[in-house]
Amino acid sequence: MLRRNRLKHRVISIGIIVLVTIFYNEFLVYEVQKLKWTMRECSECVKILLVADPQILGEKYENYFGSWIARWDSDRYLEKTFSRALKFSQPHVIAFLGDLMDEGHIANAEDFEKYKRRLDSIFSMPDDIMKIYLPGDNDIGGENDRVSPNIHKRFNFAYTQPDTLVYKTVTFFKVNRLTRTMPEAPKDAFLNDYAERNTTNVILSHVPLLFTPGSFVQNVIKELSPQVIFTAHEHKAMQISLDTATDQLSDVWILSPYETLLYQLRMDVGDIHEIQIPTCSYRMGTPHMGYGLAYIGIDFSIC
DSSP states (O other), rough: HHHHHHHHHHHHHHHHHHHHHHOOOOHHHHHHHHTTOOOOOTOOOOEEEEOOOOBBBSSSSSSSHHHHHHHHHHHHHHHHHHHHHHHHOOSSSEEEEEBBSSTTTTHHHHHHHHHHHHHHHHSSSOSSSSSOOOOOOOOOOOOSSOOOOHHHHHHHTTOOOOEEEEETEEEEEEEEEETTTTOOOOOTTGGGHHHTTTTTEEESSSSOOSSOOOOHHHHHHHOHHHHHHOOOOOOSEEEEEEETTTTTEEEEEEEOOOOOOOOEESSSSSEEEEEOOOOOOOGGGSSSSOEEEEEEOOOOOOO
16 A cells, blocks of 8 residues: 555656646746846837748658657747747847748748748738848758759749838848849948938848858948848857958857847947847757847947
């Protein structure tokens, strides 16, 4: 009898531990993480929520027994984290920096539409927020294979919008290093005229630019005169600064996942800042995931 009671108590204890673990991992952990987030009060700022490399799972590579559970769990994680980030940040603009799908570049038309419906369901957003979509190599190819013109056109048709978008005093340029294309430069995009015009030029690119400049990147910087660049692809958070006077990198550092302070960067001192945004998916093989939140203010700084 004593042994039976001990076994019963052990089973109950294990059951309680399992239930507490499930509750923490499925519900409480998201609320705990929110307590670590930092927010800035700025009524005149343009707030930008940056989403990088969600890479929702497809059905060709993930075709093992029970793979539907992996897709469901990954989608659920993305939906839970994004909805909380959206509610917390209340952004004016949401920029998706590419690699929306894991198998977009190999998907047929039917699968592509299915993946897009999943994305729309995961990343549910109010209509009054500006959305910007960039293709990544997993969406249209370009890393280990060539970019397919038809696949590229399909993505652009699904997310129809111009390559230059303006929100208040911020101009966004969509640059595609995979296809080596960029929008035409505005006639008034001069580096030394920002303060007078009270404008900010922002480049959005899936593939990082400043680490490996080359002729294409040099032309992008010359023509578009950005103050800040947001990129993705590497699945980690980094900040890189280019001194335009010397054309040399002046600062490179990894943003610590254990610090929650806002980083403030001046944009009127002749430097161009590139901020790499980490993946928001736990499926990318990196221990640190997240979203980016930028405040572009009238004081010519970005946080």
